[in-house]
Amino acid sequence: MIRLVPNHTAQIKRSETVTFTFDGTPVQGHRGETLVSALMRAGHLNLREAPNDSAPRGAFCCMGLCQECAVVVQGQVVEACRTDVSADLVVERA
Incomplete structure (x- = not known):
């Protein structure tokens, strides 16, 4: 039997929202x-192109x-999964 539980998403405390740019487009994220x-979350799934065949x-x-x-x-190549969002960060495709 499946037990339904209440939706607790309203109780999640998020850090402040900041804006950074990705290829010149403003993107909002939460600091940290x-x-x-x-x-x-903003719909940017293609972060770079493969060097051999330019595949996304x-x-x-x-x-x-x-x-x-x-x-x-x-100016430095970094992994997006290991870099924190901060205000006014300028991010470009590698």
């Missing part, structure tokens, strides 16, 4: 969450092992 979470790449392992979510932040 990962870039990949904020980008996926995005989040795969979400723990920093595969480097599929690599993006450029302030």
